[in-house]
Amino acid sequence: MASAAQSPVYRATTTAPVNIAVIKYWGKRDTTLNLPTNSSLSVTLSQKSLRTLTTASASADYPAEDTLTLNGKPQDIQSSKRTLACLSSLRSLRKALEDADASLPKLSAFPLRIVSENNFPTAAGLASSAAGFAALVRAVANLYQLPQSPRELSRIARQGSGSACRSLMGGYVAWRTGEQVDGSDSLAEEVAPASHWPEMRALVLVVSAEKKDVPSTEGMQTTVATSDLFATRAQTVVPERMDAIEAAIRDRDFPKFAEITMRDSNTFHATCLDSWPPIFYMNDVSRAAVRLVHDINRAVGRTVAAYTFDAGPNAVIYYEEKDSELVAGTVKAILGSSASGWEGPFYEPLAQLNTPGVALDKIDTRVLDVLKSGVSRVILTGVGEGPVTVEDHLVTEKGEAIIN
Numbered sequence: 001m002a003s004a005a006q007s008p009v010y011r012a013t014t015t016a017p018v019n020i021a022v023i024k025y026w027g028k029r030d031t032t033l034n035l036p037t038n039s040s041l042s043v044t045l046s047q048k049s050l051r052t053l054t055t056a057s058a059s060a061d062y063p064a065e066d067t068l069t070l071n072g073k074p075q076d077i078q079s080s081k082r083t084l085a086c087l088s089s090l091r092s093l094r095k096a097l098e099d100a101d102a103s104l105p106k107l108s109a110f111p112l113r114i115v116s117e118n119n120f121p122t123a124a125g126l127a128s129s130a131a132g133f134a135a136l137v138r139a140v141a142n143l144y145q146l147p148q149s150p151r152e153l154s155r156i157a158r159q160g161s162g163s164a165c166r167s168l169m170g171g172y173v174a175w176r177t178g179e180q181v182d183g184s185d186s187l188a189e190e191v192a193p194a195s196h197w198p199e200m201r202a203l204v205l206v207v208s209a210e211k212k213d214v215p216s217t218e219g220m221q222t223t224v225a226t227s228d229l230f231a232t233r234a235q236t237v238v239p240e241r242m243d244a245i246e247a248a249i250r251d252r253d254f255p256k257f258a259e260i261t262m263r264d265s266n267t268f269h270a271t272c273l274d275s276w277p278p279i280f281y282m283n284d285v286s287r288a289a290v291r292l293v294h295d296i297n298r299a300v301g302r303t304v305a306a307y308t309f310d311a312g313p314n315a316v317i318y319y320e321e322k323d324s325e326l327v328a329g330t331v332k333a334i335l336g337s338s339a340s341g342w343e344g345p346f347y348e349p350l351a352q353l354n355t356p357g358v359a360l361d362k363i364d365t366r367v368l369d370v371l372k373s374g375v376s377r378v379i380l381t382g383v384g385e386g387p388v389t390v391e392d393h394l395v396t397e398k399g400e401a402i403i404n
């Protein structure tokens with residue numbers, strides 16, 4: 001443990017959410033600035049279920065190098081260009097404040113000690129980098145008392161991990177690809193707050209909590225360089241879908257939202273398969289989840305559920321609260337006690353439910369078996385708010401890291 005500081009220790013702590021895209025970011029037009037080839041749109045998920053908690057602290061007494069401890073383990077941030085880029089941009093903004101007001105403490109000159117905790121597996125396709133970099137940027141911005149809006153801070157978070165720029169806001173968030181070569185207009189913006197469509201629910205089927213094979217950054221470079229389908233997706237398909245899904249969100253039109261979400265996930269994974277060598281993120285369990293959603297929608301006679309998959313096999317199934325029994329109730333009946341996680345604030349409408357919302361004989365029998373043996377855990381959640389400032393610091397007043 002680091003020794004206690006004698007000089008003042010300045011601290012700020014924030015939580016930040018995970019977001020799951022319904023129009024996927026996949027491909028960079030500039031790898032240094034981390035600029036995307038297409039716009040993307042996501043739903044911010046409630047921090048009652050998944051969240052990062054990060055404390056940023058600064059003190060003149062800290063050893064010279066900035067440090068980051070993640071889930072109790074020191075991270076090598078000096079060799080993480082992305083983290084260094086975020087910290088250097090934030091420091092410049094603080095320095096400008098200090099230059100304009102001599103009474104401010106010179107925090108920009110102090111080393112940083114950052115301590116963070118994810119309450120879910122890191123690097124397992126659960127968007128830890130999104131919540132992690134959003135929390136890091138928000139915590140340091142709070143520590144430095146920066147006046148910049150979440151939209152302006154998204155330019156910095158984007159350099160940590162592209163998808164992180166969308167976790168600085170709650171609700172329904174777009175990341176506009178932008179046109180400027182310097183990336184100054186490649187920013188996230190709120191399309192609608194969570195309160196506009198609070199009934200949106202997300203059921204995460206955790207298929208594998210292992211570290212994934214091909215990291216997103218590497219996978220998308222391969223796709224950009226080798227897939228013939230990719231250019232059509234980025235230039236034609238996604239711009240049309242962005243307009244259509246924003247209209248669906250504005251109108252709270254779930255069937256439209258759902259179809260675009262499922263089609264965009266499928267197109268993204270098609271470009272992965274079209275890469276050379278091909279990249280497979282979905283597996284047999286993922287495909288069973290796709291089939292399940294289509295079977296449920298067919299049996300109900302309207303679109304009540306939508307699947308989407310990131311760079312890994314986990315399924316995220318979106319539905320509206322009023323259809324909880326039909327969607328989550330059916331999944332609960334299939335998985336029974338073979339999957340953990342049937343709990344938490346979003347579980348209430350299902351707690352007393354003992355029969356599936358959709359009769360299981362309407363679902364392909366192979367799908368039932370594959371899901372039962374392949375899904376280890378579920379996370380029941382819904383649309384939620386952006387980062388929240390909190391007082392439960394992970395660094396003591398004397399500057400010592402608190403490892404839970």
Ligand SMILES: Nc1ncnc2c1ncn2[C@@H]1O[C@H](COP(=O)(O)OP(=O)(O)OP(=O)(O)O)[C@@H](O)[C@H]1O
Nearest residue numbers: 052116122123124125126127128129130132310311
């Ligand atoms: N709380 C955190 N604070 C700072 N950095 C974090 C935090 N959590 C995760 N990261 C960074 O994100 C990396 C994991 O990102 P990666 O893209 O591999 O996985 P993921 O985000 O969980 O999956 P995906 O992006 O496919 O959904 C970690 O190795 C770490 O560098």
Ligand SMILES: C[C@@](O)(CCOP(=O)(O)OP(=O)(O)O)CC(=O)O
Nearest residue numbers: 021024025161162163216217310311
């Ligand atoms: C499939 C995705 O989840 C890809 C996320 O990629 P990252 O944001 O992790 O990539 P980097 O910018 O290289 O860090 C789709 C999405 O979230 O939009």
